[in-house]
Amino acid sequence: MIPAPFDMLPSKRLKQFTAVKGTVLFREGDPTDGMFVSLTAAVRMERIGPDGELVTIHTVESPQSFAEASIFADRYHCDAVVLTEGDIFRIPTSVILDGFTDPEFSIAYNRIMSRQVQAYRQIVEIMSIRSAVERVYAAVVAGLLDTSVMNLSQRIALTHEATYRALRTLVSQGRLENPSRGKYKLP
Amino acid sequence: MIPAPFDMLPSKRLKQFTAVKGTVLFREGDPTDGMFVSLTAAVRMERIGPDGELVTIHTVESPQSFAEASIFADRYHCDAVVLTEGDIFRIPTSVILDGFTDPEFSIAYNRIMSRQVQAYRQIVEIMSIRSAVERVYAAVVAGLLDTSVMNLSQRIALTHEATYRALRTLVSQGRLENPSRGKYKLP
DNA sequence: CGTCACATTGATGCCTCTCAAAGCTTGTGG
DNA sequence: CCACAAGCTTTGAGAGGCATCAATGTGACG
Numbered sequence: 001m002i003p004a005p006f007d008m009l010p011s012k013r014l015k016q017f018t019a020v021k022g023t024v025l026f027r028e029g030d031p032t033d034g035m036f037v038s039l040t041a042a043v044r045m046e047r048i049g050p051d052g053e054l055v056t057i058h059t060v061e062s063p064q065s066f067a068e069a070s071i072f073a074d075r076y077h078c079d080a081v082v083l084t085e086g087d088i089f090r091i092p093t094s095v096i097l098d099g100f101t102d103p104e105f106s107i108a109y110n111r112i113m114s115r116q117v118q119a120y121r122q123i124v125e126i127m128s129i130r131s132a133v134e135r136v137y138a139a140v141v142a143g144l145l146d147t148s149v150m151n152l153s154q155r156i157a158l159t160h161e162a163t164y165r166a167l168r169t170l171v172s173q174g175r176l177e178n179p180s181r182g183k184y185k186l187p
Numbered sequence: 188m189i190p191a192p193f194d195m196l197p198s199k200r201l202k203q204f205t206a207v208k209g210t211v212l213f214r215e216g217d218p219t220d221g222m223f224v225s226l227t228a229a230v231r232m233e234r235i236g237p238d239g240e241l242v243t244i245h246t247v248e249s250p251q252s253f254a255e256a257s258i259f260a261d262r263y264h265c266d267a268v269v270l271t272e273g274d275i276f277r278i279p280t281s282v283i284l285d286g287f288t289d290p291e292f293s294i295a296y297n298r299i300m301s302r303q304v305q306a307y308r309q310i311v312e313i314m315s316i317r318s319a320v321e322r323v324y325a326a327v328v329a330g331l332l333d334t335s336v337m338n339l340s341q342r343i344a345l346t347h348e349a350t351y352r353a354l355r356t357l358v359s360q361g362r363l364e365n366p367s368r369g370k371y372k373l374p
Numbered sequence: 375c376g377t378c379a380c381a382t383t384g385a386t387g388c389c390t391c392t393c394a395a396a397g398c399t400t401g402t403g404g
Numbered sequence: 405c406c407a408c409a410a411g412c413t414t415t416g417a418g419a420g421g422c423a424t425c426a427a428t429g430t431g432a433c434g
C-alpha cells in the first residue's frame with residue numbers, strides 16, 4: 001500500500017509498477033510526468049557534471065517519495081536510475097494538483113515535507129561534527145541507530161570501521177551500553 | 188511586501204516588525220509561535236552542539252521563509268538569531284492552517300517546500316563526499332558558492348583553509364577559473 | 375586610517391580512511 | 405543436518421589528508 005499522505009489520493013490514478021535494476025525512470029530534459037514514491041526500490045538521482053563525470057544528487061532509500069519538485073517544472077532536472085529492483089508508484093502531476101483542492105491532503109503533505117526538512121537539518125547538523133566519536137554519539141542520541149551499524153555509518157558519512165571504533169570508545173567511556181554483539185543503547 | 192506565496196494570506200493577521208542584529212527570534216524549546224518570513228534581514232538558525240560549539244543549521248538569505256516545520260511542532264527545535272538588521276514577518280500557525288483551505292496557496296507553498304527538500308538532499312549528498320577537493324567541486328557545481336568562501340565552507344563542513352586549498356587545487360587542475368581574488372567560476 | 379571580516383598560505387600532528395584479515399551470525403541448498 | 409556462502413562485526417597497521425594553529429595580505433566601511 002502506498003504510504004501517507006498519498007493514500008488519500010484516488011488509487012486508480014496512480015501508476016504502480018516494478019522497476020528492474022538499471023531502469024531509467026526519467027532523464028534530464030524529459031518532459032515531467034509527475035513525482036514518484038518508491039516502496040522497495042533504490043533509485044539514484046544523478047547528473048552529468050562539467051567534466052562529464054557522474055554527479056550524484058540524491059540516493060533514494062525506500063520507502064520514500066522523490067522528484068517532488070517536478071510537479072512545478074516542465075522538465076526533469078536530473079536522471080533517475082533504479083539501483084535495486086522494487087515497486088514504485090508514479091503520481092501524475094494532475095493528481096497531486098487535484099489533491100491540493102483537499103485541505104486535509106494539503107496539510108498532510110505539507111506535514112511530511114516539513115518533517116523531512118527537520119530530519120535533513122538534523123542530519124546536516126550531525127554531519128557537521130568533525131570528531132567521529134562525537135558524531136556517532138550525536139547520531140545515536142538522535143535515534144539514527146535504528147537499523148544496523150552499517151546503515152548508520154553510511155547515513156553519517158563515516159566508514160563502518162570508524163563507526164565501530166567510535167562505538168567501542170563510547171562504551172569504554174560509559175556513554176553507551178553494549179548489551180550484546182551489534183546492539184547499543186544509551187545508559 | 189511579503190513574497191509569494193504568503194502574499195495570499197490576509198495581511199492583517201501577519202505580524203511585521205524590524206529586528207536588529209543579535210535579536211533572538213526564538214530559542215530551542217520555546218513554545219511555537221508560528222513561522223517566519225524575512226524580507227531584508229539575514230537570520231542564522233543554529234544550535235549548540237554537545238561540545239558547546241555553534242552549529243549552523245541554515246542561514247536565511249532574504250527574502251525567505253523559515254521555521255516552517257514549527258507549524259506541526261509544539262516547540263522550536265533550534266535558535267534563530269538575526270545577523271543583519273531587517274524586516275521580518277511572523278505568520279501565526281492558525282493563519283497557515285487556514286491558508287491550506289485555498290488550493291492556490293497550498294500549491295504555491297508546497298512549491299517552496301519541495302525546493303527546500305531538494306536543496307537539503309543535495310547538501311547531504313555533497314557532505315558525504317570524503318575528498319575535500321571533490322566535495323568543494325560538487326558544491327561549486329551545485330551553485331553553493333553564491334556568497335562567500337567562508338559561507339560555503341561552513342555549509343559543507345570543511346574548514347575555510349581546507350576549502351581555499353581545494354579551490355586552488357581545482358584552479359590548478361583547470362576545473363575552476365579564478366578571475367579575481369575570492370571569485371571562482373566554472374570554465 | 376583603523377577596524378573588521380574575508381582571503382591566502384605555511385607547518386605540524388592527529389585522526390580517519392584504506393587495506394587486510396579473522397570471528398560471528400544467518401540463511402540456504404545439498 | 406551439515407557445509408558453505410554472504411553479510412555483519414570487530415580489530416590491526418599504515419599512510420594520507422584534513423584540522424589546527426599561526427601569520428600575513430586584502431578589501432570594505434565608517
